[in-house]
Amino acid sequence: MSYRVAIFGSAGQLGAELSNEFTVRGCKLLRLTRQEVDITDGAKVEKLLTCFSPDVVINSAAYNMVDVAEQEPLAAYEVNGLAVRHMAASCRQLDARLVHFSTDYVFDGASARPYTESDPTHPLGAYAVSKLAGELYAQAYLDNPLIIRTSGVFGPAGLNTARGNFIELMLRLAASPNPIRVVEDHVASPTYAPALAARTADLVFGKHSGLFHIGGGTPISWYDYARKIFDLAGRKPALRATNEREYRTSARRPKYSALSNAKMESLGIQPMPSLDGAIREYLAAREKLAVSA
Ligand SMILES: NC(=O)c1ccc[n+]([C@@H]2O[C@H](COP(=O)([O-])OP(=O)(O)OC[C@H]3O[C@@H](n4cnc5c(N)ncnc54)[C@H](OP(=O)(O)O)[C@@H]3O)[C@@H](O)[C@H]2O)c1
Numbered sequence: 001m002s003y004r005v006a007i008f009g010s011a012g013q014l015g016a017e018l019s020n021e022f023t024v025r026g027c028k029l030l031r032l033t034r035q036e037v038d039i040t041d042g043a044k045v046e047k048l049l050t051c052f053s054p055d056v057v058i059n060s061a062a063y064n065m066v067d068v069a070e071q072e073p074l075a076a077y078e079v080n081g082l083a084v085r086h087m088a089a090s091c092r093q094l095d096a097r098l099v100h101f102s103t104d105y106v107f108d109g110a111s112a113r114p115y116t117e118s119d120p121t122h123p124l125g126a127y128a129v130s131k132l133a134g135e136l137y138a139q140a141y142l143d144n145p146l147i148i149r150t151s152g153v154f155g156p157a158g159l160n161t162a163r164g165n166f167i168e169l170m171l172r173l174a175a176s177p178n179p180i181r182v183v184e185d186h187v188a189s190p191t192y193a194p195a196l197a198a199r200t201a202d203l204v205f206g207k208h209s210g211l212f213h214i215g216g217g218t219p220i221s222w223y224d225y226a227r228k229i230f231d232l233a234g235r236k237p238a239l240r241a242t243n244e245r246e247y248r249t250s251a252r253r254p255k256y257s258a259l260s261n262a263k264m265e266s267l268g269i270q271p272m273p274s275l276d277g278a279i280r281e282y283l284a285a286r287e288k289l290a291v292s293a
Helices: 013-024 042-052 073-094 126-141 166-174 193-205 222-233 262-266 275-292
Strands: 004-008 028-032 056-059 097-103 146-150 180-183 210-213 239-242
Touching: 004 013, 004 042, 013 028, 013 193, 028 042, 042 073, 056 073, 073 097, 073 126, 097 126, 097 193, 126 146, 146 193, 166 180, 166 222, 166 275, 180 222, 210 262, 222 239, 222 275
Parallel strands: 004 028, 004 056, 056 097, 097 146, 146 210, 180 239
Antiparallel strands: none
């Protein structure tokens, strides 16, 4: 089965991998970057989708600046909330399926085990509220959207995006002689974008809908994650553990936001790769990109 697939945010870390994955699986793609359309322009989104007539619309575009969102909550809400409403309304008109990505930050972090899809949400800041609003709009306007919550995304495209990712930040900081401070009291499940894209395609081709968690599968503190990155990259910078009391940020973040992939795996979809394997693959891919640049 070959689908016509429109992808918003196709220059982002995940969007780039979704574009590769759906192309390899024989789909006809409409790749949309911010240059082609700002997703807050509902009329343009609708026009582009009407012209292309997609079977599937994938939204991996997002306002991801968690701390800046505390100063400009409306900007975050327009991209992560209202734009999803426009997209969902267009999908309804066109009878297209919507695949939308959300975040582990919809939770408050009070859990002591990976969050499942049936756990209650309680966002802690403007970014998190805006992402939850996007989920609700997709569910309000469509009977069967596919909503995938993920966590700490890293993909080779992050080498060239303005926002990058945690691995790029760590490698950049390692180039300076200053000690690197990373929190040890916050735990997430870092997620490799190519693996997430492949499982997203499995869900789409399997005609699944509803809410799914796809995180990296390994709950890990940001400090331990940083240490793992440096070990695997063969770097030895001065790395210091800190905590949220010492390292204040504008936005509150959940202390624990690892996601359980059990629902996805119960469908027979392959578990996510190990974190070590994913970081190794990432480092090899970024090396290749850097050499070819
Ligand atoms: N990255 C993470 O750690 C993380 C964690 C949990 C959930 N998620 C979710 O996973 C999904 C994919 O994230 P990602 O890591 O691929 O993010 P990313 O690399 O930052 O990509 C997001 C893309 O969206 C584009 N975009 C932002 N605002 C836009 C607008 N108004 N109109 C059109 N395009 C716009 C960005 O363009 P510009 O570069 O020009 O801004 C960028 O290309 C998002 O839904 C995100 O919320 C990500």
